[in-house]
Amino acid sequence: MNAVSANKLELIQIADAVAREKSIEKALVIDAMEDALARAARSRYGHETNVKAEINPTTGETKLWRLMEVVEEVENESAEITLDEARHRNPEAEIGDFMSEPLPPIDFGRVAAMAAKQVITQKVRDAERDRQYEDFKDRIGEIINGIIKRVEYGHVIVDLGKAEAIVRRDQQLPRENYRNGERVRAYIMDVRREPRGPQIFLSRSHPQFMAKLFEQEVPEVYDGVIEIRAVARDPGSRAKIGVMSNDGGIDPVGACVGMRGSRVQAVVNELGGEKIDIVPWSPDDATFVVNALAPAEVTKVVLDEELQRIEVVVPDEQLSLAIGRRGQNVRLASQLSGYEIDIMTEEEESAKRQEEFRVRSERFMEGLDVDDMMAGLLVSEGFSRIEEIAYVEIDELLDIDGLDEETAEELQARAKDFIEEENKKLDEKRKELGVADDILELEGLDLKMIVALGEEDVKSVEDLAGCATDDLVGWNERVDGERKHYEGMLEAFKMTAEEAEDLIIRARLKAGWLTQEDIDAMQAQAEAEEMEETEAVEENA
Numbered sequence: 001m002n003a004v005s006a007n008k009l010e011l012i013q014i015a016d017a018v019a020r021e022k023s024i025e026k027a028l029v030i031d032a033m034e035d036a037l038a039r040a041a042r043s044r045y046g047h048e049t050n051v052k053a054e055i056n057p058t059t060g061e062t063k064l065w066r067l068m069e070v071v072e073e074v075e076n077e078s079a080e081i082t083l084d085e086a087r088h089r090n091p092e093a094e095i096g097d098f099m100s101e102p103l104p105p106i107d108f109g110r111v112a113a114m115a116a117k118q119v120i121t122q123k124v125r126d127a128e129r130d131r132q133y134e135d136f137k138d139r140i141g142e143i144i145n146g147i148i149k150r151v152e153y154g155h156v157i158v159d160l161g162k163a164e165a166i167v168r169r170d171q172q173l174p175r176e177n178y179r180n181g182e183r184v185r186a187y188i189m190d191v192r193r194e195p196r197g198p199q200i201f202l203s204r205s206h207p208q209f210m211a212k213l214f215e216q217e218v219p220e221v222y223d224g225v226i227e228i229r230a231v232a233r234d235p236g237s238r239a240k241i242g243v244m245s246n247d248g249g250i251d252p253v254g255a256c257v258g259m260r261g262s263r264v265q266a267v268v269n270e271l272g273g274e275k276i277d278i279v280p281w282s283p284d285d286a287t288f289v290v291n292a293l294a295p296a297e298v299t300k301v302v303l304d305e306e307l308q309r310i311e312v313v314v315p316d317e318q319l320s321l322a323i324g325r326r327g328q329n330v331r332l333a334s335q336l337s338g339y340e341i342d343i344m345t346e347e348e349e350s351a352k353r354q355e356e357f358r359v360r361s362e363r364f365m366e367g368l369d370v371d372d373m374m375a376g377l378l379v380s381e382g383f384s385r386i387e388e389i390a391y392v393e394i395d396e397l398l399d400i401d402g403l404d405e406e407t408a409e410e411l412q413a414r415a416k417d418f419i420e421e422e423n424k425k426l427d428e429k430r431k432e433l434g435v436a437d438d439i440l441e442l443e444g445l446d447l448k449m450i451v452a453l454g455e456e457d458v459k460s461v462e463d464l465a466g467c468a469t470d471d472l473v474g475w476n477e478r479v480d481g482e483r484k485h486y487e488g489m490l491e492a493f494k495m496t497a498e499e500a501e502d503l504i505i506r507a508r509l510k511a512g513w514l515t516q517e518d519i520d521a522m523q524a525q526a527e528a529e530e531m532e533e534t535e536a537v538e539e540n541a
Contacts, residue, residue, distance in 0.1 A: 296322035
C-alpha cells in the first residue's frame with residue numbers, strides 16, 4: 001500500500017517538475033498523462049472501446065471508465081448500448097447520452113508504457129509550443145536580447161531563454177561574425193505557427209531595428225516628442241533616417257545626434273559602424289527629398305505626385321555626391337521619401353528643356369503651318385498642345401505680344417481643322433483595331449485614349465469595366481529594394497487615379513455590372529469612412 005502511494009505521489013511530482021521545466025500549466029501535463037493512460041487502456045480492452053482516464057491532481061490516484069453511447073441500434077458493442085439497457089441502469093437515460101462503468105486498474109506492459117511516454121512527450125511539446133507562440137506573437141516589432149546557441153548553414157540560432165529564434169542569413173549584417181555564447185540584440189520581425197513549432201524570426205538588417213535602437217538611446221523618441229517618420233538602410237554600410245519634432249523648441253536632428261554624437265554613435269556601434277544620416281522630415285515632399293539627398297546641394301525640383309517621381313537638378317560638380325558611391329545616396333533617398341528620383345545636372349536640365357521646346361515648336365509648325373518664330377512664341381507662352389490653341393478663349397491668344405485678332409482666329413481655325421483631320425484618322429484606326437462604338441459614349445475618353453486602349457486589347461465597355469485603376473494609370477512596386485514603375489494604358493494622358501476610378505465605375509454602370517443604387521451606397525460608405533478618419537484625427541489632436 002505504501003509502495004502504491006509512493007508511486008501515486010511520484011506521478012504528481014513528475015507532473016510538477018515537467019510543468020516547471022517547460023513553463024506550462026500543471027493541468028496540461030496531467031491532461032497529457034490522462035490521455036496516455038486512456039490510450040494504454042484501449043490497447044488492453046480493444047481500440048474500439050471509448051476509455052476515459054482521470055488522475056487526481058492532489059493524490060495522484062488514477063481511475064478508468066468505459067464510456068458507452070446510448071443509441072437506438074448497436075453497431076459497436078464495445079462503445080454503444082441500447083436505450084432499454086441504459087434505462088435499466090439509469091431510468092432518465094436518453095439517446096445520445098453516455099453511460100460510464102468503472103474499469104479495473106491495469107499494469108502497463110513495456111509497449112504500452114512506451115506508447116504512453118510518447119503521448120505525454122508529444123502533448124507536452126505541443127503545450128510548450130502553444131505557450132511560446134502566445135508569449136511572442138504580440139511582441140513583433142520589439143528588440144530582444146539573446147545568446148547565440150549555434151550557427152547552422154549561415155543561419156544564427158538564438159536562445160531567448162524560454163524559446164529559440166533564428167536570424168536568417170539575409171537578415172544579418174554583412175561581415176558580422178557570430179560566435180557561440182555571445183550575446184546578440186535583434187528585432188522580432190515575425191512569429192509564425194509552423195508544423196515543427198512556432199518560428200521566431202529575428203533581424204538585424206530590418207529598417208525598424210534602427211528605429212527601435214534610436215528609441216532606446218533617445219529619450220525624446222521614446223516619449224514621443226520626436227517621431228521617426230521614415231528609415232532607409234543599406235545594412236552594414238549606410239542609412240538615412242527622417243525625424244520630426246512635435247515640440248518647436250526641440251531640434252530633432254540634434255536630439256538624435258546627442259552631445260558630441262554620443263547617441264547616434266551608440267546606434268552606429270551596435271550596427272557595426274553603419275553610417276547614419278539624420279534628416280529633418282518635412283510634410284512637403286519636395287523639401288523632404290532635398291533634405292534626404294544631403295550632403296548634395298539641390299538647385300531645382302520638379303515633382304510628379306501621380307507617378308511618384310521627382311526630377312532633381314544639381315550643380316555639375318555636385319552630381320557624383322548626389323548619386324553617391326554605386327548610387328547609394330540617391331537609392332537611400334528614394335527609399336526614404338517613397339519617390340523615384342531622377343538626378344540631372346544643370347547642363348542636362350537645360351538641354352532637356354531645349355529639346356522639349358524644339359519638339360513642341362515642330363509640332364506647332366507642322367500642325368498649324370506656321371513659321372518657327374510663331375511656333376516658338378506659342379511655346380514660350382506656355383502652350384504645349386494644339387488642342388489648347390483650338391479651344392482656349394480668344395482673349396488668351398490676344399494677350400500674346402504681336403498677335404492681332406485676325407491672326408488669333410486664323411490660328412484657332414487651323415488648330416480645329418488639324419484636330420478634325422486627326423480625329424478622322426484616329427477613328428479609322430479604332431475601327432481597324434475592332435474597338436466597339438459603345439465605348440465612344442463614355443465621357444472622359446477622347447479618340448487618342450480609345451486607340452491606346454484598343455492597342456492594349458481593351459475594345460469594349462465590358463473590357464474597360466474589368467480593368468483596375470492601376471491598369472490605366474500605372475503602379476509602383478519594390479523589386480529587390482528598388483522602386484520599379486509599371487506603365488498604365490492611359491498614363492501618357494496624365495489621367496489621375498480618381499479620374500480612372502470614376503471612368504471604370506461609369507463603364508461598369510453602362511455594362512450593367514453596377515446599378516446607380518450600388519454607386520450611391522459606395523459613395524455614402526466612402527464619405528462615412530472619411531468622416532470617421534477625420535474625427536479620429538481630431539480626437540488624437
